[in-house]
Amino acid sequence: MSDRARHIPEATVARLPVYLRSLAELVDDKIATVSSERLAEMAGVNAAKVRKDLSYLGSYGTRGVGYDVEYLLFQMSRELGLTHDWPVAIVGAGNLGSALANYGGFTQRGFPVVAMFDADRAKVGRRVHGVLVHHTDDIVELAAELGIGIGVIATPASAAQDVADKLVAAGVGSVLNFAPTVITVPEGVSLRKVDLALELQILSFYQEHREPAG
Amino acid sequence: MSDRARHIPEATVARLPVYLRSLAELVDDKIATVSSERLAEMAGVNAAKVRKDLSYLGSYGTRGVGYDVEYLLFQMSRELGLTHDWPVAIVGAGNLGSALANYGGFTQRGFPVVAMFDADRAKVGRRVHGVLVHHTDDIVELAAELGIGIGVIATPASAAQDVADKLVAAGVGSVLNFAPTVITVPEGVSLRKVDLALELQILSFYQEHREPAG
DNA sequence: GGTTGTGAACAAATTCACAGCG
DNA sequence: CGCTGTGAATTTGTTCACAACC
Numbered sequence: 368m369s370d371r372a373r374h375i376p377e378a379t380v381a382r383l384p385v386y387l388r389s390l391a392e393l394v395d396d397k398i399a400t401v402s403s404e405r406l407a408e409m410a411g412v413n414a415a416k417v418r419k420d421l422s423y424l425g426s427y428g429t430r431g432v433g434y435d436v437e438y439l440l441f442q443m444s445r446e447l448g449l450t451h452d453w454p455v456a457i458v459g460a461g462n463l464g465s466a467l468a469n470y471g472g473f474t475q476r477g478f479p480v481v482a483m484f485d486a487d488r489a490k491v492g493r494r495v496h497g498v499l500v501h502h503t504d505d506i507v508e509l510a511a512e513l514g515i516g517i518g519v520i521a522t523p524a525s526a527a528q529d530v531a532d533k534l535v536a537a538g539v540g541s542v543l544n545f546a547p548t549v550i551t552v553p554e555g556v557s558l559r560k561v562d563l564a565l566e567l568q569i570l571s572f573y574q575e576h577r578e579p580a581g
Numbered sequence: 582m583s584d585r586a587r588h589i590p591e592a593t594v595a596r597l598p599v600y601l602r603s604l605a606e607l608v609d610d611k612i613a614t615v616s617s618e619r620l621a622e623m624a625g626v627n628a629a630k631v632r633k634d635l636s637y638l639g640s641y642g643t644r645g646v647g648y649d650v651e652y653l654l655f656q657m658s659r660e661l662g663l664t665h666d667w668p669v670a671i672v673g674a675g676n677l678g679s680a681l682a683n684y685g686g687f688t689q690r691g692f693p694v695v696a697m698f699d700a701d702r703a704k705v706g707r708r709v710h711g712v713l714v715h716h717t718d719d720i721v722e723l724a725a726e727l728g729i730g731i732g733v734i735a736t737p738a739s740a741a742q743d744v745a746d747k748l749v750a751a752g753v754g755s756v757l758n759f760a761p762t763v764i765t766v767p768e769g770v771s772l773r774k775v776d777l778a779l780e781l782q783i784l785s786f787y788q789e790h791r792e793p794a795g
Numbered sequence: 796g797g798t799t800g801t802g803a804a805c806a807a808a809t810t811c812a813c814a815g816c817g
Numbered sequence: 818c819g820c821t822g823t824g825a826a827t828t829t830g831t832t833c834a835c836a837a838c839c
Contacts, residue, residue, distance in 0.1 A: 378830060384782035385763065402798065411763040414798095415832055422800055430799045431839045447782055448789025455781070466680035467777070472761065476778045477785075516788050517781065540791055541784035547686065549599065549625040557787040559780050563681070564690045566773050567669070567731065568598035568661055570755035571691075573771040574730050575662025577754055592808060616820065628820095629810055636822055644816045644821045799838080809828070816821080 375423045375446075382420055383447055385410045390440040402433040452477050456510050456539075458530045459521035460485040460493070460500045463545055467521055468495045481513050486526060503530065510537035517541045524548035589637045589660075596634055597661055599624045604654040616647040666691045670724050670753075672744045673735035674699040674707070674714045677759055681735060682709045695727050700740060717744065724751035731755045738762035 389409035393401055403421070407414040421427065421434070424446055428434045444450050455478045457464050467473070468480050483500045485491060491502045501509055503526075510518065510533075518534035520527050520542060527546035534542055541557040544550055547565070552558045603623035607615055617635070621628040635641065635648070638660055642648045658664050669692045671678050681687070682694050697714045699705060705716045715723055717740075724732065724747075732748035734741050734756060741760035748756055755771040758764055761779070766772045 376830070380786050381783055383786065384776075384779045387782070388761065388779075389763075404798085409763065411765060413832075415834095416830095418799060419801080419831080426800070428799050429839065430837070431797045433798065446786070446789075448785040449782065453781070453785055453788060462680055462683050466676055469676050470777065472778045473781065476781070478778070478781045517784055541788050543780055543784060547602065549603075549623065551625060555792065557784050559784060561775055561777070561780060562598075563684065563775070564686045564692070565598045565602075566757055566775060567667070567687065567690070567692045568601070568663065569595055570731055570757060570771050570773060571662040571667055572594050572597065572660070574667060574755050575660075578769060590808070618820085627810075629812095630808095632821060633809080633823080640822070642821050645819045646817070647820070797839090799836105801836090802834095804831100804833070806831070807829080809826105811826070812824095814821105814823090817819090 379420045379423055382410070382412065382416075383443060385412075386417070386420070387440065387443050387447065387449075390436055390443065393436045394440060399436055400433045401436050401439075403428070406434070449477055452479055453516050454479055454481040454514060455517045455519060456480070456482045456484065456506075456513070456515045456534075457498075457519045457521055458484045458503065458506065458534070459523075459526075459546075460487075460490045460495055461521065464519075464521035465495050467519060467545075468498055478517065481515065482509060484509075484530075486522070503533065506530070506533040507537045510534060510539060515539055517543065520544045520546050520550070522546055593634045593637055596624070596626065596630075597657060599626075600631070600634070601654065601657050601661065601663075604650055604657065607650045608654060613650055614647045615650050615653075617642070620648070663691055666693055667730050668693055668695040668728060669731045669733060670694070670696045670698065670720075670727070670729045670748075671712075671733045671735055672698045672717065672720065672748070673737075673740075673760075674701075674704045674709055675735065675737075678733075678735035679709050681733060681759075682712055692731065695729065696723060698723075698744075700736070717747065720744070720747040721751045724748060724753060729753055731757065734758045734760050734764070736760055 403414040403417040407417045427439050427442055457467055460483050480498050483498050484503045484506050485500050486503045490500050493500045518539040520530050522530055524546045527548050528550045531550045535552055535556055544560040547562050617628040617631040621631045641653050641656055671681055674697050694712050697712050698717045698720050699714050700717045704714050707714045732753040734744050736744055738760045741762050742764045745764045749770055758774040761776050
């Protein structure tokens with residue numbers, strides 16, 4: 368239907384959730400209208416970028432006035448696919464997987480954790496934050512059955528690619544990888560990664576190269 | 582000393598740790614030499630990018646042969662500042678902060694967690710994975726005393742900016758923010774963020790816009 | 796007057812393609 | 818002959834600057 372938003376740049380897509388959060392704050396504060404400048408400040412970017420980014424969604428602002436907070440929030444939620452829930456499965460019920468399951472933020476933001484999987488039979492049958500742990504052998508069958516769209520990988524690196532393959536076989540369209548290894552997914556499946564140690568190593572570089580003091 | 586690597590692009594810096602991990606795997610497998618093509622495959626990028634990235638570090642390859650794995654690993658570790666440890670403090674001893682402290686990967690990769698901080702007096706004095714929890718009021722004093730270079734923020738969003746300010750006041754040069762909010766640090770301080778819900782929201786966008794099937 | 800929306804200018808990052816060297 | 822290292826071309830992303838509009 369909406370032919371407006373034809374191909375939004377990746378960099379813009381990655382910023383939309385930040386704007387969304389800012390808009391949610393404004394709603395909480397009962398603020399009805401916001402300028403690109405104010406929104407930029409809240410999102411930690413500059414105003415030109417906000418306007419360019421928002422323009423990909425459509426012309427939702429009013430010149431001389433700004434953007435209607437609630438209207439923009441709604442349009443952005445719709446564009447991000449956040450007007451409905453996306454059931455999520457977490458694979459790996461170890462430290463990290465359990466922490467993710469216990470972290471309420473997922474369910475609260477529309478990503479209910481509906482299943483967990485682990486390769487360790489001793490963990491199968493347990494519940495983490497109310498979510499039942501299944502065996503990884505059952506990913507393909509169960510994830511498909513439960514209509515899981517997004518899979519979260521929180522396994523050791525050695526298991527990650529195999530798990531990703533199973534998730535894809537189950538019809539999962541998006542994968543969020545926490546395992547410290549590169550995994551690949553077929554064309555058409557989205558993949559993002561969060562690598563904790565890697566982030567520290569990047570910071571280490573800048574730490575090492577601070578102010579040449581010359 | 583080395584005047585070679587004058588200003589490495591950010592995008593390249595963010596990939597260096599991925600190459601580093603690949604090189605470590607090759608060392609484990611007792612492989613002495615690697616081509617840009619092979620390294621690219623392991624790192625999930627293309628060969629041209631590998632060569633361009635590595636060229637910023639210096640001319641460490643041999644034409645017709647490839648790169649000496651151990652030598653490149655050493656040079657890269659040095660460039661990334663990973664030849665010595667970087668003591669880290671984690672602020673926020675809740676679910677996430679505790680999971681991060683318990684996650685052995687940090688210490689193991691040269692980022693020993695030497696202190697934790699929390700605003701809740703009930704948590705102060707406890708130990709998480711052997712690390713003592715202090716009160717956030719003592720960040721400035723203690724972080725400076727302990728020579729902490731990198732601070733990890735794992736607090737609720739509402740506390741994050743205040744904590745960041747304290748860390749900076751303590752002389753911390755790098756901040757890794759897990760709180761779901763935008764924080765700012767002064768010029769010269771490095772900042773990276775990991776936002777779990779945000780990653781899922783980005784995936785939701787692509788999930789929502791899968792295959793227009795036209 | 797004030798603020799958006801957007802072409803045009805600029806900057807960063809990626810990819811190509813090949814000379815140069817082992 | 819094979820593979821690196823790198824200029825040049827291309828693509829992607831950012832910022833400027835201003836016309837259009839409320």
